Amino acid sequence: MEAYFFGQRKSIPPDFAEWLDPRVTAAVSIDMHRGHLDESPDCPCPAPRGREIVEPINAFHRICRRQGVPVIHVKTVLRASGVDDTKGYRSAWRLTFPMTAGPIPNADAHGLQGTRWTEFVTEVLLDDHVVDSKKRLSIFYPTDLDFLLRNLRRRTVVLTGGFTDCCVLNAAFDAANRDYRVVVCRDLVRGFSVEMEDAALRIVSLHLGLVMDSADLLASWQRQLASAAG
DSSP states (O other): OEEEETTEEEEOOGGGGGGGOGGGEEEEEEOOBHHHHOOSTTOSSOOGGGGGGHHHHHHHHHHHHHTTOOEEEEEEOBOTTSTTTTTSSOOTHHHHHHHHHOOOTTGGGTTBTTSGGGSBSSOOOTTSEEEEEEOSSOTTSSSSHHHHHHHTTOOEEEEEEEOIIIIIHHHHHHHHHTTOEEEEEEEEEEOSSHHHHHHHHHHHHHHTEEEEOHHHHHHHHHHHHHHHHO
16 A cells, blocks of 8 residues: 655555554545635635546545445535624635735635535535534634544544645644544645645645545555455
């Protein structure tokens, strides 16, 4: 079994067994909602690169469910009053991101409760878990994700979604700082650009966990489950 260590594909040492164990793993999808992925011109925080991973993430989740790996969907939802952000303490990204990406005309609508921008684009099934209290860049702040993972008895998180160089990277840092085992599926995340994706994944592999192709991870799970079944 191999992973990407600072961009180079290498064999995974035995010490990483917990990272690859489906019995202690949860799949966590980040911000795959219309606020990033809608194709309309008034999309409040467009992440067009993320649209190409919607169906691959759906396919990945279908296999996760069959193999007994819980699927968790995390999304940003801000109170409709605006007090969580635009009328309270404004998130830094609202000021910094436009300096490079240019003006975002409908940015104030991003994540507002009750709007279509908080609707998932990926498939969400009844037995999946939804965490909808994300209000900043990390999936752990100020959400109950840690509480949910501990009650599911899961120590490893497989991260998918976007942005690779923003919310996914923040998630990987916060998960590792809480002693979760972190796996990022490099083919199921997208960022600001190819260059930024690569930089973020190199950081993950250097400090936080495993960067893998989802097919390799699923193959590892399948072998382990088949072996356990005898």
